[in-house]
Amino acid sequence: MPGQNAHVVIIGGGIAGTAAALALHRAGLRVVVCEAHPRTATDLGAFLTLASNGMKALGQFGAAAPISRAGFDLTSMSALDENGTELIARPLGEVEDELTRFRCLRWSELTAALQAEVGVQGIELRHGAGLLGAVENADGVTAELADGSTVTADLLIGADGLNSLVRTLIDPNAAGPRYAGQRVFYGYTSTATPPSVPGRITMVRGRAASFGYTLSPAGQTYWFARQTAPALEQVGVEPSAELRAQLLEGLQQDQTPTAEIVAATEGILVTNARDLPQVEKWRSERMLIIGDAAHAASPATGQGASMAFEDAVVLAKALRDSPDQDSALKLYEQVRRPRTEYNIAASAAMTGASRPPTLPPAPFSDEDVARHLEWDTPLSA
Template sequence: MTHALIIGGGIAGSVTAIALQRVGIDATVYEAHTTPAHEVGASMGISLNGLAALRTLDAHAAVRDAGFPVPRGDMWLGNGRHLGAQDTGTPLPDGTLPVVIRRSDLYAVLRQEAIRRGVPIHHGKRLAGVEHRGGRVAALFDDGTEAVGDLLIGADGIGSTVRSHVDPRAPRPRYVGLIGTGGITSEITPTSEPGTMHMVFGRRAFFASMVSPDGGVWWFVNLPRAHEPSGTDLTAITGPEWQQRLLRAFTGDRSPAVECIRATTPDYTWFPMHDMPPPRRWHRGRVVLVGDAAHVTSPSSGQGASMAFEDAVQLARCLRDRRYPGDAFRAYQQLRDGRVGKVLAGARQVNRSKSATGVGRVLRDVTFPLFMRRFNTPRAFAWLYDYRIDFDRPVDDAASVGRGTRRVLADVRRRTR
């Protein structure tokens, strides 16, 4: 039986192990952290394309049930102008809708699902190097131990060590000019019903909120900041100081931001936002990349996890249907990189709108409603949210992305250099 070494026990690692098991490949996960409970508690959305990918593995119900449904997106300008509702796709045949979930819960549910299906997960195993040995591949860990398998899957996230092995000249994660944080409060009376994410492109910053079924308000913000702050820069400012800055950023906007921020304990976790187009090659020899190790679409896309799920499922199909790993990896990259590039390009547009200041912001407020009227048609996002992978269908090279999408990818790569 083929044995795969999966480096990274995050979101992509667990789902890839499940997907490989489905096609008869035995996988072991090696995670750098010494304990399972290392994920930070930001909230994230899982869209229908991602849930559909999990459904092909019978793994979507656990994720759906650990979050709550948010099937509508409503967009506003800070001056109170309604921009429109965002299409979130066709519900799955069993009625599943897009969900919002804590990142830590998503991580825990997927990990549990992998363990339940018999996937071994070893902690405290930080990959330090990769060696090809004849027809096999070895993972060398920083504790001096090693593991040998037939394939090695880099699911080691944005700072991937495996990516450096696959392509030392791969693009690096690029700061997108925004920092983010969020919170949850049950101290205010919600002014909207559960099920809608309200997104406000404000005068100085971006704010989003939604009401959970128990009446709590989940919110997050993106603040423009020209230069990437270090972790120390962010923690040098105390929680109450950040709270004052946030209140100043949202004063004057017509949104629930000020009320939410006042009502939430100011113990923020800040994260600078990044993106990264996929490298020109996602694979080398018996080694291949999935999830954030292969591409970072930035949190504004709401697609990082969903792209990881799609990667896992497509990689498994390709390995099932191609005799040699190199052929399987080529088919997998062909199926994936145009789509990922398109998601990344869309998120860059959103990021530009979020970080507009001065004249740029005025222009945005004039052109955004026109843009929305012209392009936000009910099916505008069908290519994204209604994307369904037919797991049982043999992989067909002709099914890879079209020339238009490939052009978008080339453009995204060019603009990252």
């Protein structure tokens, strides 16, 4: 197989990898994306919420409009206690602008929309091209791929998710993911549709689980449940009858619609919430990890994809605005590390893995974050 050259080779064509490809392309770099999966990407079958900060980041490299055509708007949220009493109801994020509203969509829809946009922009995305290893020297970094080919570039970006190979190439002693203390269940049902305001996501603080549900415009209830319990051995699969019964039993203690929703759902998925609290090295001379590979948080804050979109913008701006690659990667880490570590800590506090009594203040003000993300504003820490 022939070798290929590019400015940047991105490993992983999931959420972080495709977003980085679009942002770096906008900054004028020649990018190749190498995805292990032979067709699209691996899919948990879960759904995601994209927050306004993530939608704003997508807008910086022209992807907010294509993504807003997938899934549906979320414009308000409410919280119920275990007795079904509404504790709060409020608008969600930047409701007024249809490109920065919260969105709800399946993981597969998001990846498909991002990969389609990569194609529209003429960026090369190779499937079945999983990374096997990489060699870096003063002249460049060469990725060895499962299809027998190689790609040589100035920079290799590891957007290869929670179990990142690139993370271990950068640091063979890097700590792997930890169990964050909760099991996460997901499902969809068209037969239990609790009364709901259009565009509303309802969070239930139940006795045995934290639960969220929303009704799609097509009349399907999307739901998740987070339950504090020991880690499961088998995940990404339909839970056993025993596990399903256990979840239902816990939900039946509450006077809320949650048990009825779960009872009406046929295909349920379950996974372990995991995170990466401390990855000491994000980079070597010519390799960098982004997205979940560098800073996976447990799902509680619902910010994983939005953080990956922010990574993409900041990295593109850092490479665009810095005198050389080394300064760009330093600046990137200075801007991204405090914000993503804060998100990991905030999510862990909501998940139960570690409960600091109070979180320290957020590392950057809203104005700083806006400045970091605005495409036309030069990047500085």
